[in-house]
Amino acid sequence: MAAIVEEGEVKIFLEEFHNYRGPGRRRAGFYNPALEIDRDLNVAFCAYAAKNGARKFLDGLAATGIRGIRLAKEIGNIEVEINDYNPKSYELIKKNIELNNVDAIALNENLCVLLQRKRYDYIDIDPYGSPIPFISCLFKALKKRTYLAVTATDTATLCGAYKKACIRKYHSIPLRRMASKEAGLRILIAYVAKQAASFDYGFKPLLSYSWGHFFRVYGIMERGAGKAERSIQNIGWVVWDDGWKLLNFEKIDSKPLAGPMWIGKISEEDVVNAVKEIVEKKEMKRKKELMKLLTFIKEEISLPPLYYETGKVAKDVKVRQPKLQKIIDELQKKGYDAGRTHFMLNAVKTNAPYSVIKEIFT
Ligand SMILES: C[S@@+](CC[C@H](N)C(=O)[O-])C[C@H]1O[C@@H](n2cnc3c(N)ncnc32)[C@H](O)[C@@H]1O
Numbered sequence: 001m002a003a004i005v006e007e008g009e010v011k012i013f014l015e016e017f018h019n020y021r022g023p024g025r026r027r028a029g030f031y032n033p034a035l036e037i038d039r040d041l042n043v044a045f046c047a048y049a050a051k052n053g054a055r056k057f058l059d060g061l062a063a064t065g066i067r068g069i070r071l072a073k074e075i076g077n078i079e080v081e082i083n084d085y086n087p088k089s090y091e092l093i094k095k096n097i098e099l100n101n102v103d104a105i106a107l108n109e110n111l112c113v114l115l116q117r118k119r120y121d122y123i124d125i126d127p128y129g130s131p132i133p134f135i136s137c138l139f140k141a142l143k144k145r146t147y148l149a150v151t152a153t154d155t156a157t158l159c160g161a162y163k164k165a166c167i168r169k170y171h172s173i174p175l176r177r178m179a180s181k182e183a184g185l186r187i188l189i190a191y192v193a194k195q196a197a198s199f200d201y202g203f204k205p206l207l208s209y210s211w212g213h214f215f216r217v218y219g220i221m222e223r224g225a226g227k228a229e230r231s232i233q234n235i236g237w238v239v240w241d242d243g244w245k246l247l248n249f250e251k252i253d254s255k256p257l258a259g260p261m262w263i264g265k266i267s268e269e270d271v272v273n274a275v276k277e278i279v280e281k282k283e284m285k286r287k288k289e290l291m292k293l294l295t296f297i298k299e300e301i302s303l304p305p306l307y308y309e310t311g312k313v314a315k316d317v318k319v320r321q322p323k324l325q326k327i328i329d330e331l332q333k334k335g336y337d338a339g340r341t342h343f344m345l346n347a348v349k350t351n352a353p354y355s356v357i358k359e360i361f362t
Helices: 033-051 066-074 087-100 111-117 163-170 180-198 225-232 269-281 287-301 310-317 324-333 354-361
Strands: 003-007 010-014 056-059 079-083 105-107 120-125 142-152 201-211 214-223 235-240 244-248 258-262 338-341 344-350
Touching: 003 033, 010 066, 010 087, 033 066, 033 120, 033 142, 033 201, 033 214, 033 269, 033 287, 056 066, 066 079, 066 087, 087 105, 142 180, 142 201, 163 180, 180 201, 180 214, 180 225, 180 235, 180 258, 201 225, 201 269, 201 287, 269 287, 287 338, 310 344, 310 354, 324 338, 324 344, 324 354
Parallel strands: 056 079, 056 120, 079 105, 120 142
Antiparallel strands: 003 010, 142 214, 201 214, 235 244, 235 258, 338 344
16 A cells, blocks of 8 residues: 655655565565664765765665655755666656655666766665675776765675575675674675775775664775775685684685685774764664664774674583673673674674683583
């Protein structure tokens, strides 16, 4: 049944409303209400990008147009183009632009074609499944500096349920046993950075996270061979040496378990702080939840990469799972860094060797 939903400061007309819990079904004018929080964060990140000079924004895979319409309405003083190749979606986007009386342009093109003839300061790639088909056609559309947002919903592939597909598509071996979500996100970032380097662009992730069934990365593309060189210094492998070690190509001397993947920071503290400040000042239905996510992301920046799932460690040492906070306190008492992660609520990030973690469990 047709419906009008309200989200942020806009109203969106839908041909049919579906209250999806997971990824939802592919159909013209697709709208997933569960992702409101993701789109709230999108508005906040774009407000940050606008403050830092971005003017021309593209919602490249728009469906109803909600992301672009929210930017046009809630940020202001920016140019917004909203594109979808599906003619029914295009009609819906035009209708929704009119409904909200916003200054935005609807486009009805194959994104890869559009990206060959126009340039943007911000490009949003929010596909069904993998963003891979859109990454290699991106580079002509980039300016000297262009912000990029990429979603991937093929998390089963990136997290190792389909190892062969991950190798075939992302050219990386995924992690399956533990920490597979963070490893999957790092594989996605490395893929984008490697493609960027081939086109003499450096990619830097600014705010990255996993939520429900998808990964999302906000980053910046910067033109220059030097930038590209520096960016790919952050690509390496995971080895197991009494715990996770992430090493770059030169330092590898044992058989890697997974990779290549991004081994540098996946979010930048100044960006997360700036986005948090923007969220704090805005009215949002799920603000508390979003602030919690951003706080997690911020705290994780200073913690070691990857994590140990407490249920799996307990199984390994054949004991009952201790309370997470107790494990963190014990590790910190011993002088190690330790903390929680948004990737998995029952997991610990730490630089302690696995033998020490196991001792704490017993
Ligand atoms: C996951 S939906 C986008 C959801 C939307 N961004 C949101 O937040 O609600 C993906 C959209 O991409 C469109 N699409 C897929 N391939 C495309 C292409 N090559 N060019 C343009 N649009 C495309 C589909 O028609 C679909 O509407």
